[in-house]
Amino acid sequence: xxxxxxxxxxxxxxxxxxxxxxxxxxxxxxxxxxxxxxxxxxxxxxxxxxxxxxxxxxxxxxxxxxxxxxxxxxxxxxxxxxxxxxxxxxxxxxxxxxxxxxxxxxxxxxxxxxxxxxxxxxxxxxxxxxxxxxxxxxxxxxxxxxxxxxxxxxxxxxxxxxxxxxxxxxxxxxxxxxxxxxxxxxxxxxxxxxxxxxxxxxxxxxxxxxxxxxxxxxxxxxxxxxxxxxxxxxxxxxxxxxxxxxxxxxxxxxxxxxxxxxxx
Numbered sequence: 094x095x096x097x098x099x100x101x102x103x104x105x106x107x108x109x110x111x112x113x114x115x116x117x118x119x120x121x122x123x124x125x126x127x128x129x130x131x132x133x134x135x136x137x138x139x140x141x142x143x144x145x146x147x148x149x150x151x152x153x154x155x156x157x158x159x160x161x162x163x164x165x166x167x168x169x170x171x172x173x174x175x176x177x178x179x180x181x182x183x184x185x186x187x188x189x190x191x192x193x194x195x196x197x198x199x200x201x202x203x204x205x206x207x208x209x210x211x212x213x214x215x216x217x218x219x220x221x222x223x224x225x226x227x228x229x230x231x232x233x234x235x236x237x238x239x240x241x242x243x244x245x246x247x248x249x250x251x252x253x254x255x256x257x258x259x260x261x262x263x264x265x266x267x268x269x270x271x272x273x274x275x276x277x278x279x280x281x282x283x284x285x286x287x288x289x290x291x292x293x294x295x296x297x298x299x300x301x302x303x304x305x306x307x308x309x310x311x312x313x314x315x316x317x318x319x320x321x322x323x324x325x326x327x328x329x330x331x332x333x334x335x336x337x338x339x340x341x342x343x344x345x346x347x348x349x350x351x352x353x354x355x356x357x
Contacts (some may be wrong), residue, residue: 096129097162105143109330146227152176187274193299202249245299265311294334309349316353
């Protein structure tokens with residue numbers, strides 16, 4: 094299988110000092126190790142009213158320009174999902190969302206106003222629809238989405254998530270047996286799903302999470318049993334890292350996933 098590593102070093106549309114995770118991945122030689130093409134997105138900010146929309150349009154273009162390669166998107170935050178979903182199939186996709194958080198707030202429910210806590214809600218038509226319409230994306234069906242291990246939910250966010258048609262899988266162990274959507278699958282892996290003891294350099298750590306072996310097993314199960322068409326990894330925070338543990342742990346997870354993809 095041929096791969097393309099797509100680098101998205103933008104946090105909510107901005108390059109921030111110290112957020113050098115994608116630079117670390119490139120410097121590690123990971124793309125060469127797996128025989129991948131490396132592409133850094135080039136947003137056309139002057140062409141869009143919203144910088145997050147511009148970044149996502151660039152992600153869509155990067156995936157479409159490498160349509161014969163399996164995309165591994167390394168992103169600084171979860172709002173990069175829109176461009177990936179648009180390029181990989183839009184409404185036709187199923188989604189497996191690995192995250193310690195629900196990302197299911199809307200502008201009406203969020204206690205913080207943080208856009209990074211809203212992308213999954215937006216993907217299914219709940220708030221912030223300019224992020225979808227800006228790249229020509231139509232909301233996805235809730236019934237084709239699985240979220241797993243979302244253990245840190247705001248009050249109204251949790252109410253709305255549990256009242257939705259999204260399949261909520263409480264733990265990664267449960268994901269080993271649940272039915273997957275009968276559709277091409279987009280895998281969204283927020284690295285903060287890991288317990289902070291294994292991934293210390295997080296902006297929004299949530300205690301009580303799985304260890305790397307559990308994440309690997311869940312990723313491998315989805316890779317083996319699902320028709321996966323793309324993987325996005327929402328990364329650690331480079332300015333919080335004290336060593337290469339976050340880098341190595343992240344790449345070990347991707348390696349495990351790709352090994353199962355290659356074994357099919």
